[in-house]
Amino acid sequence: MAKIIDGKAIAAKMRTEIAAGVLELKQKGITPGLAVVLVGDDPASRVYVSMKEKACAEAGIFSDEYKLPAETAEAELLALVERLNNDPAIHGILVQLPLPPQIDTEKVLEAISPLKDADGFHPYNVGRLAVGKPLFQPCTPYGVMVMLKEEGIDLAGKEVVVIGRSNIVGKPVAMMCLAQNATVTVCHSRTRDLAGVVRRADVVIAAVGRPEMVKGEWIKEGAVVIDVGVNRVGEKKLVGDVEFSSASERAAAITPVPGGVGPMTITMLLYNTLESARRSAEIS
Numbered sequence: 001m002a003k004i005i006d007g008k009a010i011a012a013k014m015r016t017e018i019a020a021g022v023l024e025l026k027q028k029g030i031t032p033g034l035a036v037v038l039v040g041d042d043p044a045s046r047v048y049v050s051m052k053e054k055a056c057a058e059a060g061i062f063s064d065e066y067k068l069p070a071e072t073a074e075a076e077l078l079a080l081v082e083r084l085n086n087d088p089a090i091h092g093i094l095v096q097l098p099l100p101p102q103i104d105t106e107k108v109l110e111a112i113s114p115l116k117d118a119d120g121f122h123p124y125n126v127g128r129l130a131v132g133k134p135l136f137q138p139c140t141p142y143g144v145m146v147m148l149k150e151e152g153i154d155l156a157g158k159e160v161v162v163i164g165r166s167n168i169v170g171k172p173v174a175m176m177c178l179a180q181n182a183t184v185t186v187c188h189s190r191t192r193d194l195a196g197v198v199r200r201a202d203v204v205i206a207a208v209g210r211p212e213m214v215k216g217e218w219i220k221e222g223a224v225v226i227d228v229g230v231n232r233v234g235e236k237k238l239v240g241d242v243e244f245s246s247a248s249e250r251a252a253a254i255t256p257v258p259g260g261v262g263p264m265t266i267t268m269l270l271y272n273t274l275e276s277a278r279r280s281a282e283i284s
């Protein structure tokens with residue numbers, strides 16, 4: 001049976017370290033600050049935003065919250081972003097997605113200063129990651145890399161198969177694995193023989209959004225399985241993209257859903273904010 005990779009425990013340990021780092025910076029007169037901008041009242045976004053605020057408070061990070069109505073004009077949001085770009089108390093800016101249809105998401109993400117881009121979605125930061133000189137790294141894939149490191153899984157020379165090529169998970173995690181000297185294959189909806197590709201993987205990273213689509217029998221004996229997917233089935237149950245019970249009979253280690261990658265995402269947001277505040281302390 002596979003070892004269960006405990007994301008909650010790894011996240012808790014890291015959050016303790018972050019809180020200590022925040023305290024150290026506060027003693028030097030700098031309080032790390034994160035601005036969280038929510039436009040509209042999407043229920044899932046509201047839950048994420050309140051989780052982020054709570055996590056900031058627990059870590060001692062100042063969080064400044066902007067809740068704007070759904071009909072907010074693009075120009076108004078851009079003006080707020082510009083104000084936050086110039087606010088020295090703010091080291092990280094997060095605009096919660098999705099945005100309402102009248103607002104051009106790319107335009108807003110590009111308006112965020114790349115030096116305060118806590119989500120790591122600005123094309124500048126995507127480029128920095130691509131050339132192997134990362135500044136802000138996107139939180140979910142960054143969390144995956146921290147988990148692998150904490151578990152002592154060295155990727156050098158390993159066959160990593162990433163399923164999904166989104167800008168927020170699949171592509172960046174593939175770049176991060178490449179930077180760790182893995183041989184990386186990225187699969188997507190047009191991939192032929194997905195099962196065959198997954199069968200040769202030493203490490204499988206699934207980020208698709210389809211409940212249990214990766215079958216246990218596809219997993220090579222002794223592989224590591226990282227399941228990023230979060231899928232609601234029925235009223236309350238959450239499952240990942242991987243068929244957990246059958247995959248855990250073959251894998252050496254596997255992340256559960258919930259309690260795997262999920263808790264790492266907000267942790268890395270806190271980490272990115274702290275690192276940004278540290279950088280600002282060095283230059284001011």
Ligand code: NDP
Pocket residue numbers: 140163164165166167168169170187188189190191194207208209210228229230231261262265
């Ligand atoms: P997207 O919908 O943006 O991307 C899904 C990817 O899966 C696409 O690249 C798509 O391919 C690919 N795909 C779809 N169907 C198949 C298929 N049959 N075979 C192979 N590939 C397929 O999703 P995200 O990357 O945003 O999220 C992925 C999952 O991760 C979701 O469940 C989401 O909820 C979860 N997630 C979890 C987070 C966490 O904190 N734990 C954070 C972010 C996401 P194509 O490009 O060809 O369409």
